Amino acid sequence: MSSQNTPEPTPTAFVVLGATGDLTARLLLPGLGSLMSVDPARRVRLVGVGRDAWDDERWRTLIREALTAAGVDAEAVDTTTELAVSPYGEVLRGVLDRDLLLSVRDDFVAEAWRIVDPVLESWRAGERPLDEYPAGSTGPVRS
Numbered sequence: 001m002s003s004q005n006t007p008e009p010t011p012t013a014f015v016v017l018g019a020t021g022d023l024t025a026r027l028l029l030p031g032l033g034s035l036m037s038v039d040p041a042r043r044v045r046l047v048g049v050g051r052d053a054w055d056d057e058r059w060r061t062l063i064r065e066a067l068t069a070a071g072v073d074a075e076a077v078d079t080t081t082e083l084a085v086s087p088y089g090e091v092l093r094g095v096l097d098r099d100l101l102l103s104v105r106d107d108f109v110a111e112a113w114r115i116v117d118p119v120l121e122s123w124r125a126g127e128r129p130l131d132e133y134p135a136g137s138t139g140p141v142r143s
Contacts, residue, residue, distance in 0.1 A: 006098055007020060009042075010039070010043075011043040011045040011077050011083055012043065012044050012045070013045050013047065014032070014044050014046050014047070015047045016028065016046060016047065016048045016049065016050075017049050017050075018049075018050055018051075019048030019049055019050040019059065019062075020048070020050030020051055020052040020054055021050060021051075024048075024050075024062070024066075025062055025065075025066050026142070028060070028061060029066030029067060029070070030066055030067075030069065030070040032044070032046075032070075033066065033067045033069075033070025033071065033072040034070060035070065036067070036072050036073075036076050036080070037072055037073070040075075040076050043079055043080070043083065043118070044080050044083065045080075045083040045084065045085070046059075046063055046080065046083070046084040046085075047084075047085060047086070048084070048085075048086060049105050050087075054086065055086070056085050056086050058069060058080045058082070059084055059086060060082075060087070061082050063077075063080060063084050064077055064081045067080060068083075087104065089102060103127075108113065
């Protein structure tokens with residue numbers, strides 16, 4: 001930024017579901033690149049989730065290639081690529097930066113599974129059916 005007193009803007013988080021698919025490289029990232037060209041000061045943290053097991057470096061390479069091909073300013077490409085991570089990378093970065101917002105203590109996880117496991121077992125055994133209802137409705141119809 002131009003002033004030492006002005007804080008860096010918080011990056012916009014953009015989660016890409018299906019990040020390893022071809023539409024991400026062919027359409028979504030170039031479209032994002034066009035938007036970034038209009039607002040070059042905006043910092044974007046891309047978090048990619050996909051079916052294929054990609055590491056952060058492969059994800060960053062795809063982003064760099066797609067944004068560069070879309071004509072995004074080199075500095076914006078570098079910043080966006082640097083901020084991009086996989087979901088596990090996002091959690092690890094938070095832990096290393098002492099931002100535990102995406103972390104859960106192990107005792108909380110154990111307690112959550114203690115509560116959820118019997119419910120899952122009940123559904124699997126058919127003891128209590130999982131109620132289904134149409135999207136947008138007020139919920140299951142009670143008998």
